[in-house]
Amino acid sequence: MRRNPRSASLLVHLGISCMICIFLAATAMAQQQQRPFNSAPNENFEIRPPRVQLPKNIQYSAWRKLCFKGSDGATLCRTTSTGTEDTGEVVVRVDLIERVDNDAARVQLFVPQGLNLTMGVMVTVDQAAPTKFPYNFCLTNICIAADHASSKLIGEMESGQMLKIEQAGFNSSTIALNIPLNQFAAAHKGPPAETYDFNIDALLR
Helix, strand or coil, X not given: CCCCHHHHHHHHHHHHHHHHHHHHHHHHHHHHHHCCCCCHHHCCCCCCCCCCCCCCCCEECCCEEEEEEECCCCEEEEEEEEEECCCCCEEEXXXXXXXXXXXXXXXXXXXXXXXXXXXXXXXXXXXXXXXXXXXXXXXXXXXXXXXXXXXXXXXXXXXXXXXXEEEECCCCCEEEEEEECCCHHHHHHCCCCEEEEECHHHHHC
């Protein structure tokens, strides 16, 4: 196939022009990155994390106890309450997870994402001393904080009126969620609302 010399020359010039533009743009970006923050163009520049805004309306579900029987014979029970916004998306969830034949208990918190993970989550019942729960991991729209739950904290939840969950943001900001506890004791001490059987051996038969 024969090429037009004039067209070929034009393409060469266009290619060189594009390469020059890319080089100049890259050089400018490199110079901007190397410029110290106290230079004039960056005097008012400040990196700020996104501000977390809670929904105006959060609906909290009644506390419920759900139990799960495993194939090893152990039974885990989860006393839980969930806060959702108008769209149905979960904003916060509190789980108290206990093994029936063991005194070990664990609190698991599903909380908004986008805050200072190094500060953990503070949980306070009424006027009692707060308990800190470390973040375990985060998903795209929610984080999970969890740790051992003391009998003292469980007793406070059973006799308390309000569970306050506080997350520290950046620039000394905080957000707080208040979950009613008036139904917690009845759900926690009462029979499970539902029981699920996860007997793997039976499923494989």
